[in-house]
Amino acid sequence: MALKSGDQGAMAVLYDRYSSVVYAVALRVLGEAAAAEDVLQEVFLQLWRNPGAFDAARGSLGAWLAVITRNRAIDSLRKRRPETDIEDCVVSVAPDLAGEADRARAAEKVRNVLGTMPVPQRDALQMAYFEGLSHTEIATKTGEPLGTIKTRIRSGLMVLRKAFQG
Amino acid sequence: MSGHEQFAEDLALYALAALEGDERTALEQHLAGCAACRRELEQLRGDGALLALSAAGPKPPARARQRLMDAVAREPRTVTPTLAQSARKNGAASSSSRTGVSWWGVLGWAAAVAVLVFATSLWRENAELKRQAFNLRGQVGQQTLELDAAEKFVETITNPEGQHFTLVAGKTPPQPQGKAFYLKSRKSLVFLASNMPALPAQKVYELWLIPVKGNPIPAGLFKPDANGSVTVTNPPLPEGTEAKAFAITVENEGGALTPTMPIVMMGAGE
Secondary structure (H helix, E strand, O other): OHHHHHHHHHHHHHHHHHHHHHHHHHHHHHOOHHHHHHHHHHHHHHHHHOHHHOOHHHOOHHHHHHHHHHHHHHHHHOOOOOOOOHHHOOOOOOOOOOOHHHHHHHHHHHHHHHHHOOHHHHHHHHHHHHOOOOHHHHHHHHOOOHHHHHHHHHHHHHHHHHHHHO | OOOOHHHHHHHHHHHOOOOOHHHHHHHHHHHHOOHHHHHHHHHHHHHHHHHHHOOOOOOOOHHHHHHHHHHHHHOOOOOOHHHHHHHHHHHHHHHHHHHOOOHHHHHOHHHHHHHHHHHHHHHHHHHHHHHHHHHHOOOOOHHHHHHHHHHHHHHHHHOOOOOOOOOOOOOOOOOOEEEEEEEHHHOEEEEEEEOOOOOOOOEEEEEEEEEOOOOOEEEEEEOOOOOOOEEEEOOOOOOOOOEEEEEEEEEEOOOOOOOOOOEEEEEEOO
C-alpha cells in the first residue's frame, strides 16, 4: 500500500536525523564499530516495531533515543538481557534537541560543564553512564565510600540540569 | 520532590541503571506509589540524555542505513501515526535547522487547516469508496475500508510532497488555534495546535474530551514547543466515548483528573 512506502520514508527521515547521535552514544559505550552498528540497528528496529513506545507529547525523540541507546549499549557491554522496557522509559529534558544544530550546541555546553566539574565527580558520572558500573563497582574501583559515589553522581547530574535551566 | 529527599541519590543511580540489590527493590516499591518521584526520574533520565549527547564520533558507516532499510522492508508494518507524526515533526525541525526558520512554526496553523481540508475531502471520498466497494465487492469488510481511509489520512498529513495552506483573517495577529481529530471507533485522537502561549514551569496544558454524557475525560498533557506548536497523538481514552467537544485547561505538572477553571480553549464538534 502507498502508506507502506510512506512509513519506510518516515523511518529513513528518522534515521538520517538521529543515526549520528545513536551511533556516537553506542560507540562511546562499546568502543567497537561493529557492536555499535548492531545497537544502532536494534534501536531503530525497535522504534519501527513499536513507535508508540515514544510519546511525542512527553519529550524529545533525540533525548529518548540517546537514553534508549545508552541503555541497550550498556546491556550489550555487560552481556545482560535488556533491563528496561522502552515503553517505561520516559525522558524529560529541558532543551529542544530536535535539530542537529540544537544538539551540537547542547553537546558543546555539556562538554564545557563536564570540564568545570571536579575530576572525581566527572569520573564517577562517566563510569556510571558510559561504562555502566554500579555505585558499588565505582566505589571499589576508586576506593571511596559508597555514599560519596552516590552523592557525586547525583550532584553531577544536578549540575548538568542547572546549566540548562539557567 | 519535597519529602522524598531520602530517595534523591538512589533515584539518580536508578535513572542510570546503577542501583542494585535491596536499595533498588525499595526504590521501585516507592516509585510505584509516588508520582513526584516518577517525574523526578524522568527528569534525571533527561539529565542523563544530556550526558549522552556529549558523546561525539564518526558517522555510522553508509551500509548501516541500507541494512536498516532492508530489515524494515522485511518486517510486517506495525507503524502507527505516532511514528509518522514524529518523522514529520522532526523532519520539519530538520529543515528549520537549515533555514533558521521552523517549518512547523511558520506553517503552524496551516498544518491543522490542511488536515481539516484534506480530512474532510478524504472522508467524503471514503464514503464514496465505501459505496462503490460494497456495490462491486460485497465481501469487502468495513474494517478494510476504515484501515485504508486511516492510512490515507496519515499519509496526507505526513507525505513530504503534500501541500499545506494557511488561512487566517487579514491583519490578525497569530492566535492560539487547536484542532482535535477524534475517531471514536478506534479510540484515536490527533490534536494539533499552534501559537500556544508558553507556560510557567510546573504547569502544563491538559486536553479534555467532553463527552455527550458524563464528566470531562483527560485526553493528554502537553507543553508547546519553542514555536508554540503542539502535537498530541493517541492518548489513552476509554472505549467508544462519544465526544461533544474538546477543551483545554492549565494544570499543575502531572495533570488533573478534573479540569481546573478557567477553560482556556474549547471547541465543539463540526
